Amino acid sequence: MSVIARVFEEAxxxxxxxxxxxxxxxxxxxxxxxxxxxxxxxxxxxxxxxxFQHRVIGAALNLLRRSQGPVxxxxxxxxxxxxxxxxxxxxxxxxxxxxxxxxxxxxxRAFYERWIEDGNGRTAVGLSGIPQRRFRxxxxxxxxxxxxxxxxxxxxxxxxxxxxxxxxxxxxLKAFFFESRMAQRPQDSEPELQTWFWGDTAAGQLVxxxxxxxxxxxxxxxxxxxxxxxx
Amino acid sequence: xxRLDQLSEIQRQSTLYFPCLENDTAPWAPWxxxxxxxxxxxxxxxxxxxxxxxxxxxxxxxxxxxPSDANTSDVIDSHTSIGWDRTGIYRDLxxxxxxxxxxxxxxxxxxxxxxxxxxxxxxxxxxPRKIMEETSPQAAEAMHAQDVDLVLLVPV
Numbered sequence: 097m098s099v100i101a102r103v104f105e106e107a108x109x110x111x112x113x114x115x116x117x118x119x120x121x122x123x124x125x126x127x128x129x130x131x132x133x134x135x136x137x138x139x140x141x142x143x144x145x146x147x148f149q150h151r152v153i154g155a156a157l158n159l160l161r162r163s164q165g166p167v168x169x170x171x172x173x174x175x176x177x178x179x180x181x182x183x184x185x186x187x188x189x190x191x192x193x194x195x196x197x198x199x200x201x202x203x204x205r206a207f208y209e210r211w212i213e214d215g216n217g218r219t220a221v222g223l224s225g226i227p228q229r230r231f232r233x234x235x236x237x238x239x240x241x242x243x244x245x246x247x248x249x250x251x252x253x254x255x256x257x258x259x260x261x262x263x264x265x266x267x268x269l270k271a272f273f274f275e276s277r278m279a280q281r282p283q284d285s286e287p288e289l290q291t292w293f294w295g296d297t298a299a300g301q302l303v304x305x306x307x308x309x310x311x312x313x314x315x316x317x318x319x320x321x322x323x324x325x326x327x
Numbered sequence: 328x329x330r331l332d333q334l335s336e337i338q339r340q341s342t343l344y345f346p347c348l349e350n351d352t353a354p355w356a357p358w359x360x361x362x363x364x365x366x367x368x369x370x371x372x373x374x375x376x377x378x379x380x381x382x383x384x385x386x387x388x389x390x391x392x393x394p395s396d397a398n399t400s401d402v403i404d405s406h407t408s409i410g411w412d413r414t415g416i417y418r419d420l421x422x423x424x425x426x427x428x429x430x431x432x433x434x435x436x437x438x439x440x441x442x443x444x445x446x447x448x449x450x451x452x453x454x455p456r457k458i459m460e461e462t463s464p465q466a467a468e469a470m471h472a473q474d475v476d477l478v479l480l481v482p483v
Contacts, residue, residue: 097482107467136411143419166353
């Protein structure tokens with residue numbers, strides 16, 4: 097981001113950039129940068145906290161008062177979760193291995209619909225083009241794919257290769273599960289949500305199995321996609 | 328953060344050894360306006376785009392245009408990195424793309440107006456040369472054409 101900020105400045109556009117990694121901002125030297133001590137994914141600090149987000153933006157805009165640069169200032173307050181669990185950090189429960197992800201989808205549907213209603217239509221689901229009502233079919237497709245069987249979905253655009261399309265489906269599945277769970281248990285912390293998905297759900301096991309299958313094929317392009325699915 | 332001492336060992340190593348460009352000086356476009364009279368554009372590296380726009384692919388060095396009057400429900404992400412926690416932006420897109428916050432700043436007369444278009448790239452690129460040489464200069468040109476006075480850049 098700091099690299100792009102420099103290009104804009106060189107083109108005569110004043111910039112203010114939020115920096116998540118101070119060590120990088122010190123090297124790249126964007127013109128005006130506010131270092132924020134938040135985790136990846138949390139550049140404004142706290143979700144659903146407009147006042148806090150305004151404080152971050154305000155601190156960034158204040159850097160415009162400086163007459164020379166580069167400027168790199170620290171935002172004073174910490175925010176955001178301190179843990180982020182990916183698949184390999186979570187132990188699967190026996191229960192999760194026995195369950196069927198398609199039945200989980202059916203069980204979560206009412207919570208997902210509540211999530212959409214409460215969020216005025218906002219959902220991160222939408223990359224695959226498969227409507228949520230057909231997610232049971234998407235699960236079957238992903239299960240077949242993870243077992244190396246020949247399979248496809250009619251929604252896949254012709255110019256999107258199958259492994260890439262699998263990733264879009266996985267992204268939709270993750271969003272569906274997390275959003276449903278957040279509607280069901282709004283107080284759950286981020287590490288609790290991640291532990292649930294990777295440890296307690298059959299969908300989490302399926303996603304990990306897809307990534308493993310992709311790596312096991314030995315195909316380099318497939319392995320790169322796998323790296324964006326689970327690790 | 329991520330403060331390096333709070334990252335997992337794998338993430339700490341990949342952050343420390345990320346091939347990051349080193350510069351001795353910074354370019355400087357002087358700031359001469361009043362904020363309350365300023366047209367602001369927002370630029371993200373979170374791999375965001377409109378729901379019906381084409382998703383990002385691995386190594387994608389292009390950008391997507393997001394109209395500033397879009398709703399947060401119109402915007403989704405397809406960033407190929409899973410090295411960041413999505414649950415935050417599932418809860419609130421403004422966490423990484425503060426569209427509503429900028430609208431509020433216009434209503435409060437803190438800033439003058441919003442550029443018609445915002446932009447999203449996909450960050451965490453190992454070889455950003457095309458972004459530096461082609462796609463971000465194109466975005467700069469597009470912003471000049473819309474008389475943008477100030478760019479706020481937000482990573483993820």
